[in-house]
């Protein structure tokens with residue numbers, strides 16, 4: 064459970080990038096060599112939040128919103144232009160050498176493992192880099208091998224692994240030194256359903272059993288639904304939402320969709336309080352708010368005209384809610 068003791072505190076973080084503007088044509092390119100034109104991209108604007116020990120937070124937002132930039136600031140790779148960041152008492156980019164001993168970082172699209180050597184050799188190199196005591200290393204290897212089913216794959220070179228196998232090894236590599244905080248940037252990107260479930264259930268267990276705090280960026284809303292009790296949403300560099308998934312559901316998710324299969328001849332039947340999404344020869348689809356209109360009322364109204372054969376009701380899915388939230392903030 065979350066204990067917001069401010070393990071992580073960001074206050075007014077800002078970061079801009081200067082990007083050279085490219086101009087079309089050889090002549091223009093030659094000119095640009097002498098007088099380079101730049102535009103400034105404000106990747107992060109006044110970002111503040113605080114995260115407690117033991118939380119699992121989903122950091123979401125559309126492409127280019129600033130998620131990776133925030134993770135890079137929090138992991139000490141990037142120095143922000145403004146603001147302060149304190150994580151477990153460290154300023155990540157200032158105390159980096161000491162700080163990295165307490166964090167694990169996985170960038171789904173980049174590898175920290177050596178391509179041509181067996182995974183175990185990479186693990187041993189990391190043991191030396193982090194100066195992990197032998198007993199701790201052995202205990203962690205055995206725990207991670209079991210939990211992530213690595214037994215047979217750690218003997219293989221990374222280039223021979225499937226994406227799912229590699230991701231499990233990447234996650235293991237980030238945890239060999241027993242960090243209390245884990246940053247996961249798109250950990251399930253490109254994985255098949257089975258591998259996604261394996262990664263998710265591992266993260267859940269790690270948080271529950273070892274109390275590791277997890278910050279997760281993802282475009283996959285089912286990752287969020289499975290793992291994160293809290294969502295931070297960023298758009299165009301600004302923080303737009305900080306709250307629980309439940310709150311978000313309360314705001315957008317009370318609506319349901321009902322699909323009714325029917326027999327009989329009838330034109331479209333209007334139901335006061337419900338929006339008709341589809342009317343065809345044997346099927347009708349409506350969206351409705353269960354607090355305003357009951358399913359029984361819908362069925363009873365339809366039954367007056369046709370014979371209702373089957374009914375299916377589904378709650379609005381989380382992707383839909385996120386799109387609504389993006390729309391609300393015009394991002």
Ligand SMILES: Nc1ncnc2c1ncn2[C@@H]1O[C@H](COP(=O)(O)OP(=O)(O)OP(=O)(O)O)[C@@H](O)[C@H]1O
Pocket residue numbers: 080081082104105106124125126127128129130131132133
């Ligand atoms: N090194 C850099 N140089 C110039 N611009 C950068 C750099 N890194 C990020 N940006 C810009 O900063 C903005 C935020 O990028 P960032 O990678 O943080 O977004 P993101 O939310 O992680 O996106 P995605 O979901 O696509 O990974 C973008 O406009 C991006 O082009």
